[in-house]
Amino acid sequence: MSMSLSRCTRLAALAAALLVTIGPLAPSAGAQEKPRPGGILTWFDYGDPGRLDVHAESPLVVQQATAGVYSGLLHYDPDDPSKIVADLAERWTVSPDGKTYTFHLRKNVKWHDGQPFSSADVKASFDRVLNPDFKSPKCGASLKPMVASVEAVDANTVEFKLKFAAAPFLPSIASAWCRVAAKHILAKYGDLNSAEAQVGTGPFKFKKYERGSVIEWEKNPSYFIPGLPYLDGVKQFILVGGPTQLAAAKASKIMLWDAWPPMRKTQADELARARTDVDIYQAPINTVFFIYLNAKKPPFDNPDLRRAVNLAIDRQELVAKSLEGAGVPCAILDPKLVGDFALPLDEVAKSPGCRQPKEPDIADAKKLVEKHYPNGLDIEVAVRQVGNYVDRGQLVLSQLRKIGIRGTMKTHESAAGYAAFGKGDFTIIATQDRAMDVNEPSGVFHISYTTESGSNYGQYSDPKVDELAERALKESNRDKRKQAYWELQRYLLAKCDHASIAVGWVEGWFFKDKKLRGYKPGLTTYDNNTFMKAWIAQ
Amino acid sequence: MRAALARFVIGQPLGAAGAVVVLVLIVVALAAPALAPHGPKETGFATYVAPSREFPMGTDQVGRDVLSRVIWGARLSLYVGVVSVLFGVTLGALWGAVTGYLGGAADAGSQRVVDILMALPPIILALSLMAALGQSVNNVIVALVILLTPTAARTIRSVALGVSATPFIEAAQAAGASRTRIIFRHLIPNCMASYIVLVTTNISYAIVVEASLSFIGAGAPPDEPSWGGMLTAGIQALETAPWMVFFPGLAISLAVFGLNLLGDSIRDLTDPRLRGGLG
Numbered sequence: 001m002s003m004s005l006s007r008c009t010r011l012a013a014l015a016a017a018l019l020v021t022i023g024p025l026a027p028s029a030g031a032q033e034k035p036r037p038g039g040i041l042t043w044f045d046y047g048d049p050g051r052l053d054v055h056a057e058s059p060l061v062v063q064q065a066t067a068g069v070y071s072g073l074l075h076y077d078p079d080d081p082s083k084i085v086a087d088l089a090e091r092w093t094v095s096p097d098g099k100t101y102t103f104h105l106r107k108n109v110k111w112h113d114g115q116p117f118s119s120a121d122v123k124a125s126f127d128r129v130l131n132p133d134f135k136s137p138k139c140g141a142s143l144k145p146m147v148a149s150v151e152a153v154d155a156n157t158v159e160f161k162l163k164f165a166a167a168p169f170l171p172s173i174a175s176a177w178c179r180v181a182a183k184h185i186l187a188k189y190g191d192l193n194s195a196e197a198q199v200g201t202g203p204f205k206f207k208k209y210e211r212g213s214v215i216e217w218e219k220n221p222s223y224f225i226p227g228l229p230y231l232d233g234v235k236q237f238i239l240v241g242g243p244t245q246l247a248a249a250k251a252s253k254i255m256l257w258d259a260w261p262p263m264r265k266t267q268a269d270e271l272a273r274a275r276t277d278v279d280i281y282q283a284p285i286n287t288v289f290f291i292y293l294n295a296k297k298p299p300f301d302n303p304d305l306r307r308a309v310n311l312a313i314d315r316q317e318l319v320a321k322s323l324e325g326a327g328v329p330c331a332i333l334d335p336k337l338v339g340d341f342a343l344p345l346d347e348v349a350k351s352p353g354c355r356q357p358k359e360p361d362i363a364d365a366k367k368l369v370e371k372h373y374p375n376g377l378d379i380e381v382a383v384r385q386v387g388n389y390v391d392r393g394q395l396v397l398s399q400l401r402k403i404g405i406r407g408t409m410k411t412h413e414s415a416a417g418y419a420a421f422g423k424g425d426f427t428i429i430a431t432q433d434r435a436m437d438v439n440e441p442s443g444v445f446h447i448s449y450t451t452e453s454g455s456n457y458g459q460y461s462d463p464k465v466d467e468l469a470e471r472a473l474k475e476s477n478r479d480k481r482k483q484a485y486w487e488l489q490r491y492l493l494a495k496c497d498h499a500s501i502a503v504g505w506v507e508g509w510f511f512k513d514k515k516l517r518g519y520k521p522g523l524t525t526y527d528n529n530t531f532m533k534a535w536i537a538q
Numbered sequence: 539m540r541a542a543l544a545r546f547v548i549g550q551p552l553g554a555a556g557a558v559v560v561l562v563l564i565v566v567a568l569a570a571p572a573l574a575p576h577g578p579k580e581t582g583f584a585t586y587v588a589p590s591r592e593f594p595m596g597t598d599q600v601g602r603d604v605l606s607r608v609i610w611g612a613r614l615s616l617y618v619g620v621v622s623v624l625f626g627v628t629l630g631a632l633w634g635a636v637t638g639y640l641g642g643a644a645d646a647g648s649q650r651v652v653d654i655l656m657a658l659p660p661i662i663l664a665l666s667l668m669a670a671l672g673q674s675v676n677n678v679i680v681a682l683v684i685l686l687t688p689t690a691a692r693t694i695r696s697v698a699l700g701v702s703a704t705p706f707i708e709a710a711q712a713a714g715a716s717r718t719r720i721i722f723r724h725l726i727p728n729c730m731a732s733y734i735v736l737v738t739t740n741i742s743y744a745i746v747v748e749a750s751l752s753f754i755g756a757g758a759p760p761d762e763p764s765w766g767g768m769l770t771a772g773i774q775a776l777e778t779a780p781w782m783v784f785f786p787g788l789a790i791s792l793a794v795f796g797l798n799l800l801g802d803s804i805r806d807l808t809d810p811r812l813r814g815g816l817g
Contacts, residue, residue: 242774266586266778273777321585321600385755388599391771394761395600398581409759411673 035518037230039536043256044239044248047386047414048212053192054179055129058137058454059418060260060435060525061238063176065215066192067529068204068234069112070179071224073103073122073158074170078533081522084174088117088201088224089158098165098476101173105156109224111182112205119152124183126150126160137454138177138437138526142168142446145473164474167481171438176526203229203532212238223532230518230535240414242267242388250274255513255536258521259529260285260433261387262508265324271511278511282326284336286436286524287506289318289327290448291396292421292429295460295499299377300427307497308368309428310353311361312403313396319504322392322431329504330354332489333441337505337523341441341482343489351493353501365403376404382426383409384417393430421457429457433506439523441485445469448500449492458499464491465498546807553803559796567613576603578610578763586779596781599771604782608789610763615793618675618748618758619741622682626744627736629683630690635726637691638698639717648691655688664747668756675758678751682744690736694729701728731808738804742797749790765790 049061054070074092077083086092089103109117129140130147146166151159162169172178181192182199189197198206201224204217215236219229237254239245246267248254252275257263263271268280293300293309300306315329328334330349333342348354353361369376381400383393390411397407409430412420421429434455436443446453450469451461468491472484492498512519515537522528547554566573576583580602587597595604637648655663667681701707702725710720749766751757758764760771765786772782 243776266775270777317581321581324585388774390755390760391600394579395581397761398579398600401579408674409761411755411760 033517033537035230035533035535036537037535038232041231041234041256041516041531041534041536042237042254043234043258044237044245044254045215046245046259046261047240048238049215050211050415051193052195052198052209054177055125055136055139055181055192056134059414061414063526064236064259064529065209066179066198066200066206067176067202067526068217068229068531069198069202069206070181070200071202072174072176072179073105074174075176075530076174076522076527078518078520078528078530081520081528084170087174088122088180099162101160101162101169102153103158103160105158106224107156109201110222111185111201112199112220113182113185115182115184117180117182117201118155119158120155121183122158122180123150123152124186125180126178128181128186129178139172139175139179141452141454142172142175142437142443143178144452145446145470146172165476166473167476168438168440168442168473171440174527175437175524176522176529177437203530204231204234207233214238225532229532231531234531240386246270249511252277255516256511256519258510258512258519259525260287260435260506262326262506262510264388265326265509268509268511275511277514279514280509280511282507282509283521284334284505284507286334286337286439287433288436288444288448289323289392289503289506290429290432290434290455291501291503292426292432292457293460293499293501294424294427295458296424297427299372299379300458300499302372303497304368304372306499308365308403309400309405310496310498310501311365311368312399312405313353313501313503314358314399315354315503316356317399318392318395321395322388323504323506323508326507326509327504328507330502331505332444332492332502333485334505337436337439338441341485343486343493348489348493352496354493362402369404373404376406378406378408379427380410381407381428381430382417382420383411383430384414384432385411386414387433389431396430424457424459426457431503432457435525437524437526441481442469442473444502445472445488448502449498456500460499462495462498546803550803550806552799553806556796556799556801556803559792560800563612563616563793563796566609567616570609570613574603574606574609576606578602578607579761580606586775588779589781595785596779598768598779598782599775604768604785607763607768608765608785611765611768611786611789612793614675614758614762614764615745615748615790616741618678618682619744619797622679622744622748623686623737623740625679626683626686627690627733627740630687630692631694631726631729631733631736633687634691634693634695635698635729636721638695639702639721639725645695649695652688652691655684656692660685660747661750664751665754665756668751673756673759675762675764678748678757681751682747685747686740686744690733690740693736694732697729697732698725701725704728735801735805735808738797738801742794742801745790745793745797 045061045064047061049065051057052066054066071088073089074084075087077085088106090106092101092103094101111117129136146162146169148161148163153159185197185199195209203220203223205220207218208216218233239248249257249271262285272280293306295301319327319329335342381397383389393409400407434447448455450466468488472481475481475484517537518533518535581600583597583601585599585601587593589596593603598604637645664681664685671677707724710724748757752764752766753770758767760767768786769783
């Protein structure tokens with residue numbers, strides 16, 4: 001024993017000496033490290049995108065599949081994702097009345113097929129998303145209320161005329177959904193759905209899309225920022241289902257998990273036991289867990305039935321169980337993300353449907369159902385078969401049973417589900433996460449609450465909501481804007497019959513391989529997925 | 539009766555063990571509302587609770603009692619197994635017996651249909667049917683009926699061909715009995731032994747197919763207490779909550795094992811070649 005202790009002491013002394021000698025020479029993981037070119041970054045998409053048109057689609061997988069291929073006029077700074085910086089635009093100016101934005105474009109930028117980039121491409125892209133007949137659930141939905149026209153002043157200058165001075169304009173233009181596509185590609189293919197049409201100006205070229213299997217990008221050697229990107233390519237495996245995703249993470253097949261669906265605590269713990277070469281962290285994902293009722297079809301064309309469901313849904317239980325507590329139940333705006341634009345959570349917690357104990361709301365909901373359906377009613381409850389939606393759906397079914405609504409679950413493949421929901425082919429969608437396009441209080445209202453919002457799957461229209469949302473959007477005084485959003489939130493919570501039911505803001509666990517450098521998560525799950533500055537340390 | 543039972547237990551000890559398992563399965567299935575401590579879809583408990591006195595088989599990912607779901611799962615499995623086999627095997631048996639007796643073009647034509655159906659891989663066929671019909675317990679039964687019918691038709695046809703050539707059928711024909719009378723009064727009763735064996739052996743097959751379809755998300759809807767569906771949910775948390783996989787897995791194994799033992803034993807008892815040896 002004494003020999004053993006003595007050996008330990010000597011080893012400890014040796015280790016300490018080595019640390020003192022070598023320590024200052026060892027590189028730290030800080031900014032002074034020199035980026036190392038080369039290597040392939042691996043991560044995953046939760047589903048198969050199917051269609052790749054970044055202007056016309058809304059699933060995250062479409063954004064992930066194409067993010068590095070395109071550039072925007074502006075984007076969120078890869079080094080500081082809270083800042084908006086120039087991308088294809090070198091700089092921009094704003095008129096004194098805040099209604100005209102002029103973007104001065106970079107010169108000598110080439111599309112991946114060698115064609116020159118110009119203001120005509122910018123005009124063609126934004127004319128496309130702003131076309132009233134073109135369904136653009138992300139970029140179009142956020143810009144249409146604000147932008148009056150887009151004009152190419154000359155080959156390197158573009159001017160956006162706004163309908164009013166709008167605070168969310170720049171965040172919307174910088175959104176990863178408002179990418180600039182090539183005019184000649186749009187003319188050639190008509191849309192951006194196919195792999196062949198993925199011709200951008202971004203740091204990576206679109207290399208391969210094997211349906212249901214993998215999407216690959218390769219380095220664009222002619223990228224307009226010299227020296228970037230560092231990576232040789234990015235490989236995105238299409239991994240459907242939690243067990244497959246977690247198995248890939250545990251087996252070191254992926255280096256990054258920083259998109260939807262987040263890991264749950266139990267999954268993160270499992271990964272931590274399997275891998276020590278990763279940093280695991282908890283974070284919000286700027287995403288709302290919604291339940292949608294189809295307001296155009298019975299029974300939810302009836303406000304009493306919509307109110308019944310709004311009252312009966314136990315948001316706290318759903319967040320506690322399906323998100324393992326990682327989320328903010330009931331909130332329409334999350335104070336962690338938009339600060340005091342969000343109604344104080346203690347006020348939200350007292351609103352109908354959110355207040356605890358739950359029993360009085362359930363009793364009221366049951367009476368509303370019985371008033372129209374004395375024997376209860378049977379409905380089909382739709383969910384996409386992604387993430388843990390099936391588990392969430394089962395919880396929703398269980399909660400609806402308490403008020404006499406007997407549901408049968410219908411599961412959809414991811415893209416098929418979106419197609420069905422977009423056409424209004426459902427009675428109730430038990431769960432659908434909607435990520436914000438911009439980290440801005442207007443985001444959620446123009447995604448799911450206003451009549452024209454991109455994910456208003458329930459096709460619900462309340463002129464008062466539209467009016468309040470527009471008033472808040474147009475307000476340039478911060479305090480007045482905050483009051484306008486508080487009024488809108490209070491209205492929605494008190495009325496309690498909207499077809500879009502916010503269950504809560506989603507949080508979760510993510511991981512990053514310790515070797516991955518130069519990557520910072522965006523403020524929304526859509527942004528900062530280009531990996532233009534990412535690199536892999538030895 | 540008691541003596542016959544004793545003879546069965548002594549002569550077929552494995553069959554007797556299987557019968558006990560099947561009896562337990564039937565009792566659990568029939569008495570599920572009384573035996574299950576909670577509703578199978580009741581989500582009011584904490585998630586991932588390990589087996590304890592309150593929850594002997596733990597709780598699952600949405601806070602349901604696993605024991606209650608396993609008990610109700612017995613009912614679902616037995617319902618799917620018995621109903622699909624009764625319909626599928628009966629339909630196939632009638633098809634095989636009638637066409638086998640009639641012979642000629644009707645027999646040849648129907649056997650080609652059987653060939654086509656049997657050429658399709660069963661799980662792929664079941665998956666396609668579920669995709670076309672939609673996800674529900676009753677549609678699982680429809681898919682299983684379509685799977686089981688051709689096998690039963692082929693088996694019973696071969697038995698019917700043998701029975702058709704026996705002197706008592708020839709005597710009935712000579713006496714002027716109608717085809718219908720011969721088929722239903724003489725032919726089918728003499729195919730019953732094979733029919734019973736088909737029924738008992740196929741129930742376990744049907745239970746496994748239902749569990750497989752539910753496991754891959756194409757069988758019973760996810761909230762139904764299907765053992766296969768419970769396995770799927772359990773796989774998501776295999777390290778955290780292994781009881782979610784262990785107990786439904788054990789239930790499937792025991793049910794299939796018991797039904798197979800009983801089926802083998804019934805086959806032995808009804809097979810004249812084996813019956814002599816056992817005497």
